Amino acid sequence: MKVSYNWLKELLGIELSPQELAKKLTAVGLPVETIEPLASGLEQIVVAELTAVDPHPNADRLSLTTVNAGENTYSIVCGAQNIKAGDKVPLAPMGSTLPGGLKIKKARLRGVESEGMLCSAEELELELIQTSDGLLQLPADSVPGQSLTRCLGLDDYILDIELTANRSDCLSVRGLTTEIAATLGKKYMLPLPRPVPEAGDGVAIDIQTEHCPRYTGMVIEGVKVGPSPLWAQLRLLACGMRPVNNIVDATNLVMLEWGQPLHAFDLNKLPAPAIAVRQARSGEKIVTLDDKTRELTPEMMLITSGDKPVAIAGVMGSLDSEVDAGTNSVLLESAHFAPLSVRKTAKALGINSEAAARFEKGIDPAIVVPAAHRAASLIQEFADGRPGKLVSVGQEQDLTAKITVDLERVNRLLGTDIQVPEAREILDNLGLAVSEGEVRTQFTVKVAGRRQDLRLEEDIAEELGRIYGLDKVPARLPVAPVTLGMRTRSQRLEALVRETLVGCGLNEMVTYAFISPEQVAKTKARAGVPIANPLTRERSQMRGEMLPSVLETLAVNLAQGRAGAALFELGTVYRSAQPLPAQHTNVVGALCGEAPVHWQGAAQYDFYAIKGVVEQLLAALGIDAEYIAAAPEQYHPGRCALVKCQGKELGYVGQVHPEICVAVKLEKPVYYFDLSFGALIALSPETISFQAPSRYPAIHRDLAVEVDSDVTVARLHGIIEQIGGELLESVQCFDVYSGANLGPNRKSLAFALSFRHQARTLKDKEVQALIDKIISGLEQEAGARLRGR
DSSP states (O other), rough: OEHHHHHHHHHHHHOOOHHHHHHHHTTTOOOOEEEHHHHHOOOOOOEEEEEEEEEETTEEEEEEEEEEOOEEEEEEEOSSSSSSSEEEEEEEEEEEEOTTSOOOOOOTTTTEEEEEEEOOOTTOTTTOOOOSSSSSOTTTTOTOOOBBBHHHOOOOOOEOOOOOOTTTGGHHHOOOOOHHHHHTOOOOOOOOOOOOOSSSSSOEEOOSTOOSEEEEEEEEESSSOOOOOHHHHHHHHHHTTOOOHHHHHHHHHHHHHOOOOEEEGGGGGGSSSEEEEEEEOOTOEEEBSSOOEEEEOSSSEEEEETTTTEEETEEEEEEGGOOOTTOEEEEEEEEOOOOOHHHHHHHTTTOOHHHHHHHHOOOOOOOOHHHHHHHHHHHHHHOOOOOOOOEEEEOOOOOOOOEEEHHHHHHHTTTOOOOOOHHHHHHHTTTOEEOOOSSSTTTEEEEEOOOOOOSSSHHHHHHHHHHHHHHGGGGOOOOOOOEEEEEEEHHHHHHHHHHHHHHHTEEEEESSSEHHHHHHHHOOOOOOEEEESOOOGGGOOOOSSSHHHHHHHHHHHHHHHOOOEEEEEEEEEEESSSSOOOOEEEHHHHHEEEEOOOOOOOOOOOOOEEEEHHHHHHHTTTTTOOOEEOOOOEEEEEEEEEEEETEEEEEEEEEEOHHHHHHHTOOOOEEEEEHHHHHHHHSSSSSSEEEEOSSOEHHHHEEEEEEETTTHHHHHHHHHHHGGGGGEEEEEEEEEEEEEGGTTTTTEEEEEEEOOOOSOOOOOHHHHHHHHHHHHHHHHHOOOTTTTO
């Protein structure tokens, strides 16, 4: 927000320098980014009055002028044609330097000496000021000899204030003056404009959308479009806006003054003497004031006349209805548009207008009508307009709020000792009405619609703290009982998971939780939760699975020349549910390409490597799982297992389907696991029981059996464990063999069995008896045959 220092100073009657004022604003949360002079290089230019204008004796297009510059009179040759005796114009006397660097010296022009230079706006680098061709005509009450900067108010400074999104009230001089006065311990409320006398009939208005609570329109006839008064143009320039003409400048001045955007239509360019506010139709188009054709959607709100769009509500008017030099009657619009509707429309169309910036943050509904009267009075002053009847349709929204405040709680929150009278004075200076409560330190604050950012007691506490002065808050260490911090069970298991996977040689990654529909389609992932207002299409969904994120990260790593990658993540996934989407935490890991080089040479990651990682992770968590062959569509149909424990599914481990790898441009196989962290927490024992190792020796036996090729190791493993009972300490498959000597569709599996008793030494015959039972069980339940029989 850019604002004129002189404007603020004029309204408040303060004597603070621009730097002091900036410091005050910054201290209350309105930081001033820059302070820039409105104009520079004009210090030597003064006001001069033409006392005589005579023809040049030797040139038809030059004039010989006599000028009064206060204490001195000069004779100056001038080529401008728009001058006459009595005009007040800028004078660059001898010895002065113009902003462009030109030094003024005494010169002879066609035989006549000239003792200075009379200047145009362009020569003074004030070309943004709208004037007629020739010399810059100064106000009639200008004093000869006075500094030009003082005469025109060019001794001004532009304060550029950085505003947070919640402070829409400070997008106006009205809000800023209230803030500044409060910091000085005073109260200042900009006086409401007086209604202008109205005459004649008004325009018909029809509101057809819920996004426009109120719309007012006033016809102003007999306007003469031209440049605004110099003071108005300079005020706009000091606020960072370009003067356009007296009609548009009047609406912009009111917007800067009151924070209410307005718009003026050329009444004669409207298709009908009526206005309708409605939603756009699909495919409808409008050419806006920036001469761009905009295609509209039904979510956008329009101002129409005769069903033809004449403005995008709250954003920008149409080129067809703009005010120009031929305009003699205007329709002045002042309305209240829904912030969300304007924000979405402006963003969708890529328009960053001053009006949209205010509407989308929320305006004060109470100022809609007064702002229209203020603009009408300025148009009457600037352009000799005759205001008609103000037609208002809709109701003023009541956005006031009542907040109960406990000052003792506020002081505890801020660390201050603000007393009740001081708190009431601060709030009153901010324009907030305070009424007493049942307890002395409690009161109710009524917040007007202009401060829509104040809705909670904490908001009032912030206001008190800002104005009281955060620099006055004493530095005190907080007093609180010291407690021993502890991790929750979930946090402890998270740390254990990370520690275990890092120990397995995996690197942790942190990926975006947002993915694109294309990623979902390529990886055949579960659909996530769509984002209503995504920043980009690439991040338009909250992921339902982590596989797309993992494959994207692998592809980036391998594309940079890495031979292999071992990654894991403990992240969130999102599932559609009622009434709200659900969020879950999963543990995923992936191996791809070559394993790290060691003394045995390079090796490729495979299914057994990723399964070993899962086994080690589950062992660390105290979970005894089983692996069941499975074939979800994301995995290789012969290299995937469902991980289960106590009948509950933990997730999957296996090789990602080669078609998916091709789709995401991964040339090497990817081995992947995806486990539910919630299930791991539920199945991991909270306490670990200790069992002392047996002091007695173990007896080891190897067992090789022939089975059909479709019999799994897990099935035989289960039979062996069931029959072996408590004496079976461990069982491990250490060899798989198939060959022509076994016959078609047959294979050999070899197991290493270890037997041990906790209280005594086992005898060979006891172990042999168990071996015989195991062989018999394998033969009966799995059709196995002892190898070599």
